[in-house]
Amino acid sequence: MKYKSIFDIIGPVMIGPSSSHTAGAARIGRMARSLFNREPKWAEISFYGSFAKTYKGHGTDVAIAGGLLDFDTDDERIIQSLDIAEEKGIKIAFIEEDAITDHPNTARVRIGDEIGELELVGISIGGGKVEITELNGFELRLSGHHPAILVVHDDRYGAIAAVANVLTKHQINIGHMDVSRKEVGQMALMTIEVDQNIDDAVLEELTALPNITKVTKIVE
Secondary structure (H helix, E strand, C coil): CCCCCHHHHHCCCCCCCCHHHHHHHHHHHHHHHHHHCCCCCEEEEEEEHHHHHHHHHHCHHHHHHHHHCCCCCCCHHHHHHHHHHHHCCCEEEEEECCCCCCCCEEEEEEEECCCCEEEEEEEEEECCEEEEEEECCEEEEECCCCCEEEEEEECCCCHHHHHHHHHHHCCCCEEEEEEEECCCCCEEEEEEEECCCCCHHHHHHHHCCCCEEEEEEECC
């Protein structure tokens, strides 16, 4: 992972003692909240590696809960996030996992309500930076440091080109793009990081394309 400035190494303005264990955790939680697009009614958070060993002392639990409440890394309410979640009726459970993962600061977040559920795996890579490596069973790479579009679609010829054509028409530059699928010819996921926030009108145009199931955006 390349850092653009000294501030990427020091980390962001934040609540808590560790950019990896607090700021990164808060961002993982907030990205889950953003992708879920609403406040969840429950959350089940599994910690692995260093997260599992030190999450209570380093405030990883309150940080990731604060992210689920849509608190930014410097929001002082993070300290009371578990109490705030309880007041809102949000049930949060933490699980210490023994399994060995590729990265020591790994969290699996499952959230849901009466409408649906979402599951993702996030890693905190240092300096407050994170990557989402799995979403609802799809492998991906999403940094959260750039605006992004997630497109769930049928694995069909022309689907990727159709999405790219819409972005080209609106002069939206693609910085990074991944495509993941569970099985050939079944459901697939495009993860597209772009250089600017996307208007809802563009999302509607993408959603209307053939073979597109769902389009979600993440703002910077």
